[in-house]
Amino acid sequence: MEASSTASIEQFTDALVDDGEASGTPAPSPVYDVLAPRVHSLAELLQHPELLKPPEAIAPRLAYRGRVSMLVGREKLGGKSTLLTAAVAAVTRGALFLGERCAPGKVLWVSADQEHASEITQRAVRFGADPDLFHVLWPREGFADLMKAFEQTFPVAVVIDTLANFVRVEDPHSSGEWPRVLMPLLRTARDLQCAVVLSHHAVKGADGGYRDSTAIGATVDLILELRPDTTNLARRNVTAIGRWPVSGFAVELIGDRYELIQGAELSLDAQVLAYLSLNPGSSKKAVRAGVAQRAEEVDTVLARLLSRGAIRNAGNDHRHAYEVVQGTPAVLNGDAEVPF
Numbered sequence: 001m002e003a004s005s006t007a008s009i010e011q012f013t014d015a016l017v018d019d020g021e022a023s024g025t026p027a028p029s030p031v032y033d034v035l036a037p038r039v040h041s042l043a044e045l046l047q048h049p050e051l052l053k054p055p056e057a058i059a060p061r062l063a064y065r066g067r068v069s070m071l072v073g074r075e076k077l078g079g080k081s082t083l084l085t086a087a088v089a090a091v092t093r094g095a096l097f098l099g100e101r102c103a104p105g106k107v108l109w110v111s112a113d114q115e116h117a118s119e120i121t122q123r124a125v126r127f128g129a130d131p132d133l134f135h136v137l138w139p140r141e142g143f144a145d146l147m148k149a150f151e152q153t154f155p156v157a158v159v160i161d162t163l164a165n166f167v168r169v170e171d172p173h174s175s176g177e178w179p180r181v182l183m184p185l186l187r188t189a190r191d192l193q194c195a196v197v198l199s200h201h202a203v204k205g206a207d208g209g210y211r212d213s214t215a216i217g218a219t220v221d222l223i224l225e226l227r228p229d230t231t232n233l234a235r236r237n238v239t240a241i242g243r244w245p246v247s248g249f250a251v252e253l254i255g256d257r258y259e260l261i262q263g264a265e266l267s268l269d270a271q272v273l274a275y276l277s278l279n280p281g282s283s284k285k286a287v288r289a290g291v292a293q294r295a296e297e298v299d300t301v302l303a304r305l306l307s308r309g310a311i312r313n314a315g316n317d318h319r320h321a322y323e324v325v326q327g328t329p330a331v332l333n334g335d336a337e338v339p340f
Helices: 004-023 080-093 117-126 143-153 180-194 214-219 267-277 283-291 295-308
Strands: 058-059 068-073 107-110 135-137 157-161 195-201 222-229 232-242 247-254 257-261 311-313 320-326
Touching: 058 080, 068 080, 068 180, 068 214, 080 117, 080 135, 080 157, 080 195, 080 257, 107 143, 107 320, 117 135, 135 143, 143 180, 180 195, 180 214, 222 267, 232 267, 267 283, 267 295, 267 311, 267 320, 283 295, 295 311
Parallel strands: 068 195, 068 222, 107 135, 107 157, 157 195
Antiparallel strands: 222 232, 232 247, 247 257, 311 320
């Protein structure tokens, strides 16, 4: 692929850099030539049976071929970089990740935050990345540097850490600029058939969500939001919203390995907290119904979370209104060592 793709990559790069500097262009499908877009009939599209299948996972649950994912979490506390490093390290080996086999190949870690090389190196070594297949770029010119790195590496997966420092917009809360700067990344994923994962910051509020404009979420293919589990320091609960059917999950970092924790296995404490995060001000009756567990068990959890300061009752003794306390610590047992 590398020798035959060089000319196409160079032409493609010129087109995308122009788009990145001017206006966004709708992302073409991988079934036709990016340099000569044209209208396709459904009959033509049906000649490609892969279009009727779910996207291929490069790193299970996180990165998909031809798609752009966005992993959202609080800065320094969410564990975004740690989880993504573990995922792409497994890609370099074609190893198992979260119980499924990764698609093998080169990966490109784009440190838009200009993270020190020691931190990236230590994480990559920790999770067993193949040294010859794990590549790092510290960009100065954003998208133009990314395209040059593509010509050198031809990765199957790209991580951009973080989105806010990779692109520059005058008003990050406005929807007007984001499609222009995100569309070249979407076209990169589509036309070069790689997985692109954007690391992005979450808002500070208890309700969560990603920072800046809703145009960001409207453009990417998959949004994954990491939330610390207040009862387990090593666990992260993940909500997922995508263009194809996806479900939430939880991961736990055990030593140097992530384990998948299915939703049904989440602790009742975590289920109650997750429900209250989405439904602040809920009564005790509503929480019982929301988590569909025995009333006595739910009441015990509510009392425990209240005593630990993870939630509060914004109502009164006669009309409860439970909500998650902003800034709730990632663990409630006094252990301050964060493995992420």
